[in-house]
Amino acid sequence: MENSIRVRFAPSPTGLLHVGNARTALFNFFFACKKGGTFILRLEDTDMERSSAEAEEAILNDLKWLGIDWDEGPGQPGERGPYRQSERLETYRRYAGELLKKGEAYRCYCTPEELEEKKKRSLARGIPPKYDGRCRNLSAEEERSFSAAGRPASLRFKVEARTVEFQDLVKGKVSFDGQGIGDFIILRSDGVASYNFAVVVDDALMEITQVIRGEDHLANTPRQLLLYKTLGFLPPQFAHLPLIVGPDRAPLSKRHGTTAVAHFREEGYLAEALVNYLALLGWSSEDAEEIFSLEKLIGKFSLGRVSRSSAIFNYEKLKWINRTHMKGLSGEKRLELAWPFLKKKGINVNNVDGSWLNTALETVGKEVDNLNQLADHLTVFFEDGWKMDPEAQDLLQKEEGRRVLKGLIDELGKVEEITPENYKLIIFSLAKRAGLSGRGLYMPLRAALTGKMRGPELEKVFVLLGKEKTLKRIEAALAQAE
Ligand code: GLU
Secondary structure, X not given: OOOOOEEEEXXXXXXXXXXXXXXXXXXXXXXXXHHXXXXXXXXXXOOOOXXXXXXXXXXXXXXXXXXXXXXXXXOEOOOOOOOEHHHOHHHHHHHHHHHHHOOOEEEEOOOHHHHXXXXXXXXXXXXXXOOOOOOOOOOHHHHHHHHHOOOOOEEEEOOOOOEEEEEEOOOEEEEEEHHHOOOEEEEOOOOOXXXXXXXXXXXXXXXXXXXXXXXXXXXXXXXXXXXHHHHOOOOOEEEEEOOEEOOOOOEOOHHHOOOEHHHHHHHOOOHHHHHHHHHOOXXXXXXXXXXXXXXXXXXXXXXHHEOOOOEEOOHHHHHHXXXXXXXXXXXXXXXXXXXXXXXXXXXXXXXOOHHHHHXXXXXXXXXXXXXXXXXXXXXXXXXXXXXXXXXXXXXXXXXXXXXXXXXXXXXXXXOOOOOOOOHHHHHHHHHHHHOOXXXXXXXXXXXXXXXXXXXXXXXXXXXXXXXXXXXXXXXXHHHHOO
């Protein structure tokens, strides 16, 4: 029998994919993969003004980059499509029309200004705003006169509820006071369905079995459940994921730092590390393990281990997870991932010896947080990247610094090449010759060879540059510091 589990991720293509939405996508994807179900991607693009084709493309790219692919959705036709709400407007109108016919919905002629005014009045009196039902019982004559006056009509759903209760797969039993829910719009006066209406029609027709989404949608759920009932659809199960917040407990926003998946990618985070980190925002494995591949996450995931409390986005932890994934990369993969970052820094590695490059990447890879830094640190091995920081320059103006560099020229005269084997001896003799040790010895060397005060292990820098380049840099550094 075909597995009947069907879940969906339903982004609105109005901007870049936020990590919170990416986490929702991932949890749906893990759930579907683990259960052998179907994962559907649906674009909620009924807000024509804010939605764009570019945003849609960017979201699809980000999902693919994260390793998420969908069984049904844009580019993956299925029987229950189309998968863009803008292509389903007729369907929503048909269902809304039926509710109107059955007396479950009515035409509302209130203007946005009138509604705004009422809302303000309620707020001023400290009452939560709720539609007052002004148009609920209009006489045929009143309707005619509104219509004749050219007032556009929206359709409102009649809410007749005391309490709405449901069993959330994460939050447990949830209960809402139906009295607080006013008659709400299902079809706007321009004929476009509202979010709550379109989402119910779609989830029902697409036979979604579990709606897994952010807790910010919790307050929409009672409205949606009322619609399910009136439309005669069987509701799905709901799982509301805890909010992702910043250290100040406010919903994660740009104020806290990077929030878009695309920006994390540009900063040089690995997709697998970001996926790993996002999975830990509100979910944990029973053995408290924290480093996972995508496949492993699919195997381990369960909604039962999703927490009810908000998840704090911790940038430091993400860095640690990224470093850990970077350390686990094979040489080939590291190069493949670093390539675009090297290109961006203007480093051409086409004619560079493969094993040299591999060692160089491995060396700098040990101390960086991301691929951007990796490329940045690698630049020191290339001519174009050798630029003196002012701090390094200052250091080399000092007599001790110059003594170290001159001493190194003499020491290098004694060897054919710098190797991991003779490096210690070179340094040992240099220390004796210059009468310096520790930072006094190493910092001028680092400053001259890399132009910077921090960077990869000095021994590796020496060996990777080789004798010829090392001498060239020492001489150039001495000349610059004259
Ligand atoms: N389009 C909604 C959003 O981007 C998703 C709504 C839902 O999952 O029900 O937040």
